[in-house]
Amino acid sequence: MRRVLRRNIRKRVSTTLAFIVVLITVCSCHGENEAGTTVMNSETAVKSPITPVERMILDVQQQNNFDREIFLIDSLERTGDLSEMKANYWRSNTYISMSQYRTTEFYLRKVIDADIQNDDDFNTFCRAATSLTTMLLYKNDYEGVLNVSSKVVEKIESHKDTNKRTIIILLNNIANSQLNLGHMDEARRTYERTFNYLQQEASDNPSEMTYRAFVDYANAFAIQNNEQNNFSEGLKWAERTDSLLKVYQQQPEADPSLIDELLGGILLNQAIAHEGLGNNEAAAAEYKQFCKTKYGHNANGRFEAVRYLLSAGKYAEAADELVNLDHWMELRGEEWDLDNIRKYLTNKYYANLKAGRNDSALAVATRLCEAIDTAVIEWERNNASNELVNIYDTQQKETELAEKDAQLSEQGFWAVAAALILLTVFFIVYAVYRRMAAKRLSIANKQLERRNQQLIVANARAEESARMKADFIQQISHEIRTPLNILSGFAQIITSPEMTLEENEKTDINNGIIENTNRITGLVNKMLELSEANSRAVIPRIDTVTPQEIAEKAIQESGIMEAKHIRFALNNQSEKQITTHLKQATRALVLLLDNAQKFTHPAEATVQTKGGITGKEDVTLSIQDQTDGVAFIIEDTGIGIPPEEAEHIFEEFVQLDEYYDGTGIGLTVARSIARRLGGDIRLDTSYTHGARFILTLSTKS
Numbered sequence: 001m002r003r004v005l006r007r008n009i010r011k012r013v014s015t016t017l018a019f020i021v022v023l024i025t026v027c028s029c030h031g032e033n034e035a036g037t038t039v040m041n042s043e044t045a046v047k048s049p050i051t052p053v054e055r056m057i058l059d060v061q062q063q064n065n066f067d068r069e070i071f072l073i074d075s076l077e078r079t080g081d082l083s084e085m086k087a088n089y090w091r092s093n094t095y096i097s098m099s100q101y102r103t104t105e106f107y108l109r110k111v112i113d114a115d116i117q118n119d120d121d122f123n124t125f126c127r128a129a130t131s132l133t134t135m136l137l138y139k140n141d142y143e144g145v146l147n148v149s150s151k152v153v154e155k156i157e158s159h160k161d162t163n164k165r166t167i168i169i170l171l172n173n174i175a176n177s178q179l180n181l182g183h184m185d186e187a188r189r190t191y192e193r194t195f196n197y198l199q200q201e202a203s204d205n206p207s208e209m210t211y212r213a214f215v216d217y218a219n220a221f222a223i224q225n226n227e228q229n230n231f232s233e234g235l236k237w238a239e240r241t242d243s244l245l246k247v248y249q250q251q252p253e254a255d256p257s258l259i260d261e262l263l264g265g266i267l268l269n270q271a272i273a274h275e276g277l278g279n280n281e282a283a284a285a286e287y288k289q290f291c292k293t294k295y296g297h298n299a300n301g302r303f304e305a306v307r308y309l310l311s312a313g314k315y316a317e318a319a320d321e322l323v324n325l326d327h328w329m330e331l332r333g334e335e336w337d338l339d340n341i342r343k344y345l346t347n348k349y350y351a352n353l354k355a356g357r358n359d360s361a362l363a364v365a366t367r368l369c370e371a372i373d374t375a376v377i378e379w380e381r382n383n384a385s386n387e388l389v390n391i392y393d394t395q396q397k398e399t400e401l402a403e404k405d406a407q408l409s410e411q412g413f414w415a416v417a418a419a420l421i422l423l424t425v426f427f428i429v430y431a432v433y434r435r436m437a438a439k440r441l442s443i444a445n446k447q448l449e450r451r452n453q454q455l456i457v458a459n460a461r462a463e464e465s466a467r468m469k470a471d472f473i474q475q476i477s478h479e480i481r482t483p484l485n486i487l488s489g490f491a492q493i494i495t496s497p498e499m500t501l502e503e504n505e506k507t508d509i510n511n512g513i514i515e516n517t518n519r520i521t522g523l524v525n526k527m528l529e530l531s532e533a534n535s536r537a538v539i540p541r542i543d544t545v546t547p548q549e550i551a552e553k554a555i556q557e558s559g560i561m562e563a564k565h566i567r568f569a570l571n572n573q574s575e576k577q578i579t580t581h582l583k584q585a586t587r588a589l590v591l592l593l594d595n596a597q598k599f600t601h602p603a604e605a606t607v608q609t610k611g612g613i614t615g616k617e618d619v620t621l622s623i624q625d626q627t628d629g630v631a632f633i634i635e636d637t638g639i640g641i642p643p644e645e646a647e648h649i650f651e652e653f654v655q656l657d658e659y660y661d662g663t664g665i666g667l668t669v670a671r672s673i674a675r676r677l678g679g680d681i682r683l684d685t686s687y688t689h690g691a692r693f694i695l696t697l698s699t700k701s
Contacts, residue, residue, distance in 0.1 A: 053081045057090055061097075069094050071481060085114045089124050092131065101135065108132040112152060122159055126166040129156070133173045142177035149174045164201045168194055172220070179228050188233060191221050195240075215244045215262055222269040226307075231276030238269040257294075264295030268308055275311045283312060303328050310347060315354035322348040369448070483516035539676045543582040547574045547623045547630045547697075550582065554589035558597070560619065565601050571622040574630050578699045584673050585697060588681070591670040592634045592693050593621070599691065600638035617690075629679065632695040635687065643685040650681075670695075 050058070053076055060069045073090050076082035082090070092107035111128035114121070129152040136144040149170045156167055171194040178187035195218070218241040225234035245262055248254055267290035274283035287308055295301040302321050309318035325348055345364060352361035490509050493499055501509070551570060555561060560568050600617035622633040641649060648654055650671050653664035671681045678698040683691065 054090075061094075066094055066098050071484075074481065083117075083121070085111055085121050086124050088114075089128050092128070096131075105132065105135055108135070112148070116155075116159075123163075125152070126156060126163050130166055130169045133170055137173050137176060140180070142181050145173050145177040146181075149177075164197050164204070168197050168201065171197065175221075176224060179224050179230070182228075184228070184230055184233075191233075191237070195221075215241060215248050218244050219262060219265055219269070222266075222273070226269060226272050226276070229276060231273045234269060235273035235277065238266055238273055241266050241269070260293050261295045261301075264290055264293040264301055265304070267293070267296075268304060271308045272311055275308065280312070283308070287312070299324075299328055299331055306347065306351070310351060313354070315351045316357075318351040319348070319355045319357060319360065322351055480520060483519045486516045487513060487520075535672060535676070537676065539581050539584050539673065541580045541677065544577055544579050545582050546577055547632070548572050550580075550585050550589060551621060551623060551632065553582070553586045554593060555621070557586065558590045558593040560593050560597055563597050563601075565616055566597065567616050567618050569618070569620045571620060574623040574625045576625055576630055576699060578630055578697055580677055580697055585677060588670045588673040588677075588695060589632055589634075591666045592632075592681070592695060593619075595666055595670075595693070596634055596636040596638065596691070600636050626696065628700055629696050629698040632697075633692065634695070635690065635692045637690040640688070640690050641683060646683045646685050649683065 056076075057069065057072060060072055070091065073082065073087050073094070077084060077087040088107045088110045092104045092111070095101075095103040095107065108128045108131055112125060112132060114125075116122050116125055129148070133145050133149050133152075136148065153167055153170050153174070156163055156170075171190055175187045175190035175194060178184075178190060218237055222234050222237035222241055225231070225237060241262070245259065245266065248262075249259055267286050271283045271286035271290060274280075274286060287305075290296045290301075290305065290308075293301070296305065303325075306318050306321050309315070309321065322344075325344060329344070345367065349361055349364040352358075352364055490513055493501075493509065551572065555568075555570065560566060596619045600619060617637045619634070619636045622635070624631045624633065650667050652668050655664040667681070674681045674695055674697070678700065679696045681693060681695050684694055
């Protein structure tokens with residue numbers, strides 16, 4: 001979990017140093033074994049010895065075998081060697097290692113909602129609380145952090161054995177959330193409360209690690225307040241950090257390089273706070289001292305200095321520091337995602353613009369916009385260039401007119417009148433040009449806003465797809481363990497030398513083995529279909545067949561003729577022979593017929609409400625010749641599909657009605673197969689009596 005948190009924290013500049021405090025304590029709760037697997041270490045922050053059962057889980061973790069790890073946790077819970085609360089916590093630890101964050105959050109919430117029966121449960125509760133609130137803070141779910149933290153802090157404080165380190169993490173998460181929500185007074189009180197707990201912890205455990213965490217917390221508080229323009233508080237915490245650093249320096253194991261970095265950060269925070277309060281000379285003096293530290297000369301320090309340079313209006317210096325932005329991003333392992341584009345490139349743009357470096361600002365603006373929409377950016381860049389040319393021409397004309405006015409001032413009334421007329425015409429033209437430029441800029445801004453909204457929608461859909469994919473894999477993972485456990489039980493019964501079985505018992509066991517083997521095979525096929533959905537490999541067309549053969553084979557494999565709720569009809573109007581891949585073409589058609597069967601059958605909720613199926617629906621498969629191929633048209637009188645979802649339904653894991661069973665990849669796989677055979681599948685939105693899908697296969701080689 002520590003590795004995942006570190007990677008995520010570095011992506012959130014607004015909360016980077018705030019999370020350092022989490023790392024300091026989480027590092028005392030989590031460790032890494034020699035194989036690099038994330039494991040739990042309860043020797044410091046949550047003091048409870050590792051039991052032999054937990055040692056078994058840790059040994060499996062070293063092998064990076066997540067399926068085996070989940071199976072072991074499930075088995076230990078069933079045998080009673082692992083409580084439900086602790087089993088859920090260990091599951092969350094496994095799923096965070098697999099980067100399955102929604103599943104991790106699900107199990108962590110189950111832990112903190114459980115009743116605490118003993119000290120071991122209390123320690124598990126503390127671990128889960130810190131992990132969950134940190135995840136919510138990373139997601140910017142500040143309300144979620146407050147809802148969870150306020151309850152668990154009260155619960156921990158009321159316990160006979162108050163865990164100060166856990167409370168420190170939770171209070172910091174609360175303060176950070178309050179600050180981001182604009183609750184300044186509440187955040188200030190929470191910070192003071194956190195600081196009091198830190199002082200108690202330093203008094204109880206006076207060690208190098210404790211004082212180091214102490215300094216990091218105070219430094220993080222300063223940064224958080226400065227980022228919210230709460231400069232008075234930011235300066236107070238920067239000064240506190242400085243006094244705490246002096247205490248840390250006296251520790252025998254103090255790290256000199258860390259001291260230099262922390263000192264640089266303190267000086268920078270003081271400079272930013274002074275600048276925000278209008279103490280420009282004090283800010284400049286603090287920044288000068290920052291530049292004398294080693295941290296003030298390395299890549300990270302120089303980049304952090306940009307915060308002060310921008311606040312102080314030293315745009316040219318800020319622009320110089322940001323010249324190597326790409327190299328700095330590469331060193332930190334950052335990617336140009338939407339957040340980084342918005343934060344870093346925007347700062348670079350404003351620094352160059354305010355420094356008067358119009359060409360550089362234009363280049364950065366162009367690059368910023370290209371990430372959103374290339375066509376719009378090209379248009380805007382041309383308009384921006386034209387506007388710069390107009391401004392340049394205008395300034396040149398003003399100079400020329402001023403010189404002519406000076407030369408003609410002695411030539412009398414008519415010369416002055418002529419100059420005034422020319423000047424008036426110029427200002428009219430200039431005003432027209434300015435209005436046109438403003439109008440073009442307004443149009444560009446509106447288009448950019450529309451593109452941003454489209455990006456937000458696309459991002460939401462991507463997140464939904466990732467969630468559905470995680471749910472699918474979790475469903476497969478849970479479903480595959482059930483038949484495996486049954487097969488394992490049968491194997492133990494059969495191989496037991498003392499076990500005597502009757503013939504009917506043998507028959508039941510045999511049927512159970514066959515049933516669960518088929519069930520596992522079906523699940524594996526689903527997983528293979530998932531990988532097949534994204535394949536772009538061309539399928540070789542090696543079979544010369546008639547469309548009738550494909551249709552009859554698909555009807556047989558789908559079992560649609562046996563469906564009791566359907567009246568099925570086949571209408572063949574094709575006389576062609578086509579060269580295709582018989583098995584794959586049949587598979588695509590089977591998936592479409594399966595889709596028709598599913599969505600002509602009432603949903604489970606409808607059946608329960610109305611008491612059963614009241615009538616039959618119609619499904620028709622028609623085969624028609626086309627100019628360069630053949631079309632298989634599947635019509636049904638089921639629930640239908642809205643026209644606006646015509647393309648969305650072909651995306652992975654999309655299910656428009658949650659009351660129907662399924663994985664949401666059938667149509668995706670069918671279209672993938674059709675396109676790899678040189679054809680396609682589309683939804684006919686003109687059909688309004690249900691759904692009509694058209695599968696086309698090409699006769700061209």
